[in-house]
Amino acid sequence: MTQCDGIVDGLVDRLWSATDVYFHHGDYPRIIGLDRIITQADPKFVECYSTGGWLMDSLGRKSDAEAFYQEACRNNPESSPAFYSLGMFYYGSLHDYSAAVAVYQQDTANPTSDINDWKMLAHSYERLKEIDRAVATWKAIKTRWPNGPAVDTNLDRVLALQQSSRGKSL
Numbered sequence: 473m474t475q476c477d478g479i480v481d482g483l484v485d486r487l488w489s490a491t492d493v494y495f496h497h498g499d500y501p502r503i504i505g506l507d508r509i510i511t512q513a514d515p516k517f518v519e520c521y522s523t524g525g526w527l528m529d530s531l532g533r534k535s536d537a538e539a540f541y542q543e544a545c546r547n548n549p550e551s552s553p554a555f556y557s558l559g560m561f562y563y564g565s566l567h568d569y570s571a572a573v574a575v576y577q578q579d580t581a582n583p584t585s586d587i588n589d590w591k592m593l594a595h596s597y598e599r600l601k602e603i604d605r606a607v608a609t610w611k612a613i614k615t616r617w618p619n620g621p622a623v624d625t626n627l628d629r630v631l632a633l634q635q636s637s638r639g640k641s642l
Contacts, residue, residue, distance in 0.1 A: 555579035
């Protein structure tokens with residue numbers, strides 16, 4: 473590590489520590505400002521993007537949050553957590569399930585993705601009423617994580633939805 477890298481790392485650490493102080497004082501706009509500085513100094517600091525995006529979203533700054541989450545993905549294309557955060561923003565905050573599917577499809581193509589990334593892909597398909605895709609995704613999850621929490625319950629539920637929808641089309 474060069475001397476400049478050490479200086480930048482030390483600065484990032486001090487700024488990140490300051491965000492905790494400001495959080496306890498409820499000074500969220502200041503944290504967002506620091507998160508922007510931190511991610512400029514260290515674009516690989518995915519957790520900082522996630523907390524900054526969450527605060528922007530919580531303050532009703534949806535377009536800023538979306539842009540910040542997207543920046544995290546651009547700067548960290550190998551980071552499953554960056555894509556997970558963007559997907560959760562689309563799913564939980566904007567209720568844009570098509571966008572969530574697109575993000576989670578990219579996310580689950582990453583070998584570092586975990587069961588939660590796959591679960592959110594399946595839930596997003598279900599919200600879009602793409603039940604066959606939801607079933608296929610839950611089956612893939614069951615294969616990869618046979619004892620995963622809530623996998624059997626969700627798989628059984630979407631299988632019942634699939635059966636129900638086929639019965640209506642007869």
